Amino acid sequence: MNSKDQQNYYEMSIISCILNNPEILKKLKGLINKKTFHTSENYIIFRSILKIISSFSKTKINSVLLKEEIKRMLFNIDTLNKSYLEKLYNFSCSDKKIKDYIKLLVKIRISKKLYKINKEILLLISSKPQDISAVYKKLHLCLEVFRRNKIKSNLKLSSQVKEVKNELKNKKKSLIYKTGITGLDRIIDGLKPGELIIVAGRPATGKTTFCINILNNNSILGKVKTVLFSLEMSSKQIIIKLLSLITLIESRLILNKSFNKSELNILIKNCKRISKSKILINDNSFITVEKIHKFLFKNCLTKEKYIVMIDYIQLINTNKRSENRNNEISRISLYLKNLSKLLKVPIIIISQLNRQIEYRVNKSPLMSDLRESGSLEQDADLIIFLCGSNSYSSELEKVRLTVVKNRSGKTGEVELTFNKKTGLFQDE
Numbered sequence: 001m002n003s004k005d006q007q008n009y010y011e012m013s014i015i016s017c018i019l020n021n022p023e024i025l026k027k028l029k030g031l032i033n034k035k036t037f038h039t040s041e042n043y044i045i046f047r048s049i050l051k052i053i054s055s056f057s058k059t060k061i062n063s064v065l066l067k068e069e070i071k072r073m074l075f076n077i078d079t080l081n082k083s084y085l086e087k088l089y090n091f092s093c094s095d096k097k098i099k100d101y102i103k104l105l106v107k108i109r110i111s112k113k114l115y116k117i118n119k120e121i122l123l124l125i126s127s128k129p130q131d132i133s134a135v136y137k138k139l140h141l142c143l144e145v146f147r148r149n150k151i152k153s154n155l156k157l158s159s160q161v162k163e164v165k166n167e168l169k170n171k172k173k174s175l176i177y178k179t180g181i182t183g184l185d186r187i188i189d190g191l192k193p194g195e196l197i198i199v200a201g202r203p204a205t206g207k208t209t210f211c212i213n214i215l216n217n218n219s220i221l222g223k224v225k226t227v228l229f230s231l232e233m234s235s236k237q238i239i240i241k242l243l244s245l246i247t248l249i250e251s252r253l254i255l256n257k258s259f260n261k262s263e264l265n266i267l268i269k270n271c272k273r274i275s276k277s278k279i280l281i282n283d284n285s286f287i288t289v290e291k292i293h294k295f296l297f298k299n300c301l302t303k304e305k306y307i308v309m310i311d312y313i314q315l316i317n318t319n320k321r322s323e324n325r326n327n328e329i330s331r332i333s334l335y336l337k338n339l340s341k342l343l344k345v346p347i348i349i350i351s352q353l354n355r356q357i358e359y360r361v362n363k364s365p366l367m368s369d370l371r372e373s374g375s376l377e378q379d380a381d382l383i384i385f386l387c388g389s390n391s392y393s394s395e396l397e398k399v400r401l402t403v404v405k406n407r408s409g410k411t412g413e414v415e416l417t418f419n420k421k422t423g424l425f426q427d428e
Contacts, residue, residue: 007108010101011042016091017098018049024098031102038109041084117142140297177224177307177346180217183414183427187403188382191307191346195408196337196379200351200370201386202358206399207350208233208311209423210386212241214348215279218307220246225278225306227299229292231315235281239274241423246270250421278306288317289335296343305345310336312350313376330375337379351376353385363387367404381407388418395421398428 014032017024025032037043121138128134176190191197191214201207211228218224220242230238244251247266253259254267282295292310300306310316313336318328333349340347353369365385367377377383383405388397399418403411415428 007038007105008042010105011037011039012087012091014098014101014105015042015045015049018046022049028098028102031099035109036102036105038105038112114142137294140294175305177218179214180221181213181401181414181416181425181427183416184384184401184403187410187412187414188406189409191348191382192408193305193344193346194341195346195381196333196340197346197348197382197384198351198370198376198380199348199384199386200353200365201388202353205386205388206418206420206423206425207386209241209245209418210425211309211311211348211350212238212245212423213425214307215309216242216245219277219279220273223278225280225300225304227280227296227306227308228282229287229295229308229310230281230283231285231287232311233283235283238281238283239271242274243267243270244421245423246273248422248424251423252421285315286317289332289339292316292336293339296339300343308340308343308345308347310347310349312352314352333376333379365402365404377405380405395419399425 014036037046117138124134124138175193177192178185178190179188199207199211215226215228219226228238233241240251240254243249244254247263247270249259249263249267253263259267280299284291287295292308296308313329313332316332318332336347336349351370353365357363357365357369365387367383370376370383382403385402385404387400387402397418397420399416401414401416403413405411417426417428418424419426
């Protein structure tokens, strides 16, 4: 039996079961729909069955009623072979196997979609070998076909509960990325996959440098992959900040090349260390959330564990221009939240705060101070505010770090010391 005959056999078995026992449709809710059927005859018959069930309360659908409904839909019953309907009524079917047949038809549909995309990719490679971006788009489409099916197949509560139960039974600890700031990790228990994390503050409070500290603790001191989308600073500036943080050589001296031979050797050694790390920096200033998604698809494996950082959200472009920037940021925020869930990775986004905070007596940031969007506070799982306090000296500054929202735990404050010359954040 070839694949086409197999497909028709599964479809006929499903329809035969429904014709003889319409009540079975209740058990198939969420599993079966019009897209399940590939052949036009079976598609028409299934639509007719649904129409009859919605209009009449039937324990069994007789052939006369079915023919009338098909005629109403097609205007010409001869389009369908009459013997085909009789065959369906007498077709051998098993209620126990119907769910398996539906799953097999879904796999056939996916295979056909992937086959079609594959043919398009081969055509692109042969006709336009230089158009790599078009090939990536097609490959991205393949991944989306898999992911959409995975999401739909996991809607049943029992399978979701089973997943949690297996997770609880597994002695291996859940994946959590520590920030490296002990006081903060004590409050939030680290960064968790699927979370959208906002790090916010007014300009010059050290937001980017704070995130580079997290990057250093995970990707230089640890072996975790980190993808940084830097819309404000160039990759060179990020690397110099990272070098300063690792070597504790002032970033200004690195930029001006005001270092001695010994310091130069230390810098070269750590440049090699950075180049061998799992850090990816994308400093495209005109990036959109769709391009962020495609970049991650291209550069990160499906089951790979990594952290994503975006500096900063207000600079992300959008394909759909709107007069209201708040609406654009809301759309970007929701997209990133869904992306973190889809990829099962923590996404840290840096955000600006509104200027109004400067004119208040109490300058402690509130969630409503997040710039250009009210949806940021809704979409985020974790919101961290950085607020500069008094300076100990021209080199050291006391920084108050406040966790104002934490979906999976407690909130609180921690005092840090920020070395403005090297960018190092430390617990007090």
